[in-house]
Each structure stands twice: as structure tokens, then as C-alpha cells.
Amino acid sequence: RLADITRRFTGDNARTTVEQNILLRWIHEADLPALYQALREINLHAAGAQSIVDVTACPGTDTCKLGIASSRGLAGELRNRLAEKNLQYDEAVRDIRIKASGCFNSCSQHTVAEIGFFGSSRNVKGFRVPHFQLVLGGEWDNNAAHYGQTFGAIPSKRVPEVVDHLLNLYMRDRQNGEKFREYIARRGKKEIKEEIAPFTTVPSYNEDRSYYADWADAREFTIGDIGVGECAGEVVSLTDFGIALAEGLHFDAQVAIEKTTDQASVDTAAGLALDAMVSAAQALIKVQDIDISNDPDVILQEFRTRFYDTELFFDPFAKGKFAHYLFNAYKHRNDPKTLDIALRLIEETGLFIEASHACNDRLQAAQLSEPVNPFKNLVSRKVTAVKA
Numbered sequence: 533r534l535a536d537i538t539r540r541f542t543g544d545n546a547r548t549t550v551e552q553n554i555l556l557r558w559i560h561e562a563d564l565p566a567l568y569q570a571l572r573e574i575n576l577h578a579a580g581a582q583s584i585v586d587v588t589a590c591p592g593t594d595t596c597k598l599g600i601a602s603s604r605g606l607a608g609e610l611r612n613r614l615a616e617k618n619l620q621y622d623e624a625v626r627d628i629r630i631k632a633s634g635c636f637n638s639c640s641q642h643t644v645a646e647i648g649f650f651g652s653s654r655n656v657k658g659f660r661v662p663h664f665q666l667v668l669g670g671e672w673d674n675n676a677a678h679y680g681q682t683f684g685a686i687p688s689k690r691v692p693e694v695v696d697h698l699l700n701l702y703m704r705d706r707q708n709g710e711k712f713r714e715y716i717a718r719r720g721k722k723e724i725k726e727e728i729a730p731f732t733t734v735p736s737y738n739e740d741r742s743y744y745a746d747w748a749d750a751r752e753f754t755i756g757d758i759g760v761g762e763c764a765g766e767v768v769s770l771t772d773f774g775i776a777l778a779e780g781l782h783f784d785a786q787v788a789i790e791k792t793t794d795q796a797s798v799d800t801a802a803g804l805a806l807d808a809m810v811s812a813a814q815a816l817i818k819v820q821d822i823d824i825s826n827d828p829d830v831i832l833q834e835f836r837t838r839f840y841d842t843e844l845f846f847d848p849f850a851k852g853k854f855a856h857y858l859f860n861a862y863k864h865r866n867d868p869k870t871l872d873i874a875l876r877l878i879e880e881t882g883l884f885i886e887a888s889h890a891c892n893d894r895l896q897a898a899q900l901s902e903p904v905n906p907f908k909n910l911v912s913r914k915v916t917a918v919k920a
């Protein structure tokens with residue numbers, strides 16, 4: 533029916549856009565009411581294209597095998613909530629773009645959105661909870677001139693609250709025509725992260741099970757993987773602690789070069805990024821060897837043996853790519869660092885930590901659903917050679 537409408541009003545000509553719209557050109561002004569009525573009949577008449585309500589999403593878990601969280605479900609929820617408030621927003625807010633991807637691959641182009649998300653998952657006391665990594669400060673205009681930076685993982689069901697909070701902050705505190713990206717840059721990563729922190733908590737499974745299901749999907753996110761009632765206990769595992777520590781170091785690395793980019797800050801940032809990757813690798817090893825040394829040489833060797841050679845760390849799509857981020861960073865740890873190198877290391881560290889979370893999820897799912905420990909032959913492995 534859209535094709536019929538297109539032929540009727542444009543003479544066979546339509547364009548698709550990168551923001552997932554269909555553009556009809558050269559409509560005669562006198563035809564606009566009839567065109568609107570025709571679009572209304574097929575429910576394609578909604579206002580707000582190319583504005584904040586026009587949330588872009590990749591297929592995510594609906595149809596993509598690589599999807600971790602429901603980007604389309606999230607986009608639909610955000611669109612509904614934002615449409616209710618759209619008339620309250622001024623032009624600067626309406627110009628903000630929101631984009632959501634089901635995984636880090638960025639098929640929705642979340643990296644260049646003012647507010648972007650990509651899917652991830654977290655373990656909460658043995659249950660998998662859908663999350664989205666928040667990416668702020670990208671620039672869609674000017675040929676996508678700026679990439680955004682990650683600000684941590686938000687439980688899927690709390691994402692609309694975070695969007696609401698960020699928009700309210702921006703409308704309240706912006707200065708003299710300041711754009712959203714400029715506002716985020718002025719407040720700085722540390723302050724914005726503190727604003728977001730209250731929205732990162734997840735109630736227990738028994739308190740509120742809605743957090744354990746994804747948007748537009750009634751199934752519980754974890755049931756199929758770990759089984760009902762198979763709780764890991766009331767304590768956070770050493771691995772979860774270790775990965776959280778890695779996230780903290782990763783955040784500190786970003787803060788180190790946020791305001792100043794002299795050589796000392798660049799070196800600090802690069803060092804913290806590598807520390808974060810080593811910390812995440814050590815956390816994973818603790819699943820198998822709780823007494824793993826703090827010596828980075830030993831950690832690297834053990835990580836290679838236990839998680840790379842066995843392919844336990846391999847991403848289904850990227851395979852061993854994220855492990856190589858660690859190996860390369862460690863190999864070149866004493867090389868001189870430029871700002872570009874530090875920024876790349878920080879970016880790679882974020883992806884390495886995400887891969888560590890995914891690996892931890894797989895380990896826990898395997899252990900909880902299988903009576904046989906799939907790593908029993910590896911647990912007793914001892915370090916026999918440590919490279920200097």
C-alpha cells in the first residue's frame with residue numbers, strides 16, 4: 533500500500549534514509565492533505581521524523597543471532613514515552629538523536645548519537661539481567677563528527693528513567709544555547725556518571741521479576757539459560773567483584789584525559805586501561821583458580837592457557853579479537869604512548885570488559901545448568917612457565 537501511495541503522489545520515486553525512514557520527494561503542496569490521509573490509513577502518519585522521538589534501532593534479539601538485548605523493544609518503549617512529552621520539548625531537545633543497538637556492533641549507529649545504547653547482560657546473584665551500555669556525547673550532525681563515550685551499564689528496564697533524568701538535567705542546567713553534547717562535555721564524565729549511578733541497581737529476583745525480562749518479551753531473560761530457582765547465592769562472586777574493579781579502572785582511565793591531555797595524563801590513562809584489562813582477565817581466572825597470582829605475567833599466561841587456547845573467551849562473532857586487545861596492550865606496555873593510542877586502548881578496554889562479562893555469563897550458565905563442571909580438567913592446572 534505504501535508503494536501505491538508513493539506511485540500516486542511522487543511518480544514512482546522514494547528514498548530510504550540511514551535513520552530508517554522513507555523519504556517522499558517533490559510532493560505538490562496541494563496534495564499534502566490527501567497524502568497525510570493516505571498515510572494515516574496505513575498508520576505511517578506519526579509526526580516526529582528526524583527528532584528525538586524517531587529512535588533508531590537495529591533488529592537486536594528479535595531476529596539477529598548476535599543480539600544480546602532487545603534494541604527494538606527498548607526503542608518502542610522510548611518512542612512511546614517521548615511522544616507523550618514531545619510538545620513540552622523545545623527545539624534543542626527535539627534535535628537530540630537516540631539510537632539503540634542489540635550488541636556492540638553498532639548497527640543502529642549508536643556511537644554517533646547524542647544518547648546511544650548497546651545491549652549487554654549482567655549476572656545478578658545467578659540470574660541474567662538485560663542491560664544496555666549508555667553512550668553519551670556523539671554527534672549525528674556535521675557528518676557524524678564526534679563519537680560518544682560509554683558511561684556504564686544500565687538495567688534495560690531503567691533506561692527510560694535515565695533518558696528522562698538526562699533530559700531534565702539538560703533542560704534545567706544548559707547554558708546559552710549549549711547543545712546536549714556540549715552540556716555532557718562541560719559536566720564531565722565523573723559528574724554525569726554520579727547522576728546515573730542511582731539507576732544502575734537491580735531489585736532481587738523475588739522483589740521485582742520484571743527486571744529479569746527484556747522489553748517486548750514476556751519470557752524471563754534467564755530462565756532458559758540457568759533454570760528456575762537455581763540461584764548462585766546471596767553473595768557477589770569474586771569474579772563479579774574483579775570485573776567491577778576493572779570497570780572502575782576503565783572509568784578512571786577515561787577521567788584521566790578528560791580535562792588535560794599532557795603526556796603524564798596520557799601515560800596514566802594508558803596504564804589504567806591496561807590495568808583494567810588485566811584485572812578483568814584475573815577475575816575470569818578466579819572462576820577456575822581462586823588463588824591466581826597478582827603478577828600480571830602470570831595472569832597473562834594463565835588467561836592465554838585457560839581462556840584463549842580453549843576458546844572459552846571467544847565471542848561467537850568476533851572470535852579471539854578481544855583477547856588480542858589484551859595481548860597487544862601488554863606486549864607494547866612499555867612503548868611510548870600518544871593521545872590517540874591511549875584513546876584506542878580505552879576503547880578496546882571497554883570491549884574487553886564487555887567480553888569478560890559475556891564470558892562470565894557463559895561460565896555461570898554452563899555451571900548452573902550442567903551437573904558436570906565443564907572445566908574440571910582445567911581447575912587443577914598449575915603454572916609451569918612464566919615469561920619474564
Ligand code: SF4
Binds near residue numbers: 591636639
Ligand atoms: S548491532 Fe548487533 S544485534 Fe544489532 S543488528 Fe548489528 S550485530 Fe545484530
